[in-house]
Amino acid sequence: MGSGVVVIVGTAKGVAVIRSDAARERWSVSALQLKGWIVSAATRDPQGRTYLGVTSDVYGAVILVSEDLEAWRQLERGPRYAPGDPGNQEHNRVIRSGDVAGRYRGSNRHVDQIWKLHAAADVVYAGVSEAGLFRSDDRGVSWSVDGGLNQHPTRSDWGPGFGGLCLHSLLCDARDPRRLWVGISAAGVFRSDDGGGSWAAKNDGVSANEGWCVHSLAHDPNRADVIYRQDHRGMYRTDDGGDSWQLIEDGLPEAELSDGHRCAFGFPISFDPGSGSVYAVPLEGDNFRFPPGGALRVYRTRDGGQRWEPLSKGLPGQSYAPVLRGALAVDGLDPCGVYFGTTAGSIFASRDGGDSWLQLPCTLPRVLCVEAFAA
């Protein structure tokens, strides 16, 4: 057993770092850091550097890094669309005269928020809104935009979901890093087999209504073609890398959507490679977006989605606070630790794969993202 777990909790007003002892019995919650900043994405690279996607409605979106989870340094050149990016229309307008203006030229596409950060072996990826994918091959010093998505032939048909036109999900094949999957709301899932040079839409078998509104993706990176998909219109699985999708909703609560369609609705899913379990937190449809009937439950499948079971031991009997897309994570230990945060700022932890839950002694701002790592 290692020395414990670190859970990074990004909120609407800063980030908290939660640490446990080796047994995951005792927990400490840091004071909120980066106060006032929207912390919407986090990841850690193999060398132990943590990356945060932070945004301010006033001051824009940037990436911060830290080696110790205390001192944060802003990447000077974060993801930015530029006039020369493929697919961008350059208008090159100078906003005003003067020395300041002369250094800046515009593009039509802007990075409003960092929605997803993912550190693979030698690459850090950033999924952003307005929807796009950036990669850094030098640990964040420089970033390049994925031209294949930027000028995808279907791009003009992409429409935003409730949270805007955002690339919020990214999966990488650990055995073939050229194979990538992204989830874009509300354009659907796209797969690249050539490292992002070209992308094919992968939504066959998924119910659609004005586009494919994927909510989140999860898989085992070493068995990459088996992917779980929480979609606006149900829970799906593919065994062939997205070429075809099948509904896997047995045991999940069914909700009625605003258009009358009935399915298992929700946002976050997470996969534990050690046990093969998948975790989800359903909601009462897109009309209400709170736990069904006010009963906060995590659902788990241990057989690839043939059957889902509710997990409630230790969770509150009544809670109407939902769990957002990025706010559910596993720690990869054995037994698996599972963590999630609610929009009401509550944090729940399980050290037995979800069989039982503990509410941590804190109330944070609205929780946007949760990432857990073995310390």
Add this chain to the structure above:
Amino acid sequence: MVTVRLPAVLAQLVDGERSFQVRGDTIGQALDDLIRLRPSLASHLFDDAGAMRRYIRCFHGDAYASVHAGLDRPVQAGDTITILNSVAGG
């Protein structure tokens, strides 16, 4: 030298420094010098198109310096430029 003061939210990203001494004969030149000292501030003060971000308010002493014309406003040694984020709602 001209003093540029930053709001607390932004200062967190520049080691907590709230106040900078800079050179310049206009607000624009002073902000240029600030960005020379702290390059990471460029993306916070100006958007991708080079315009000052929409919800930033800039004061010269006690006077509001409008976003567009204000950058050419002359400043003198000893003056203070204050960067604020606009506040709305209740």
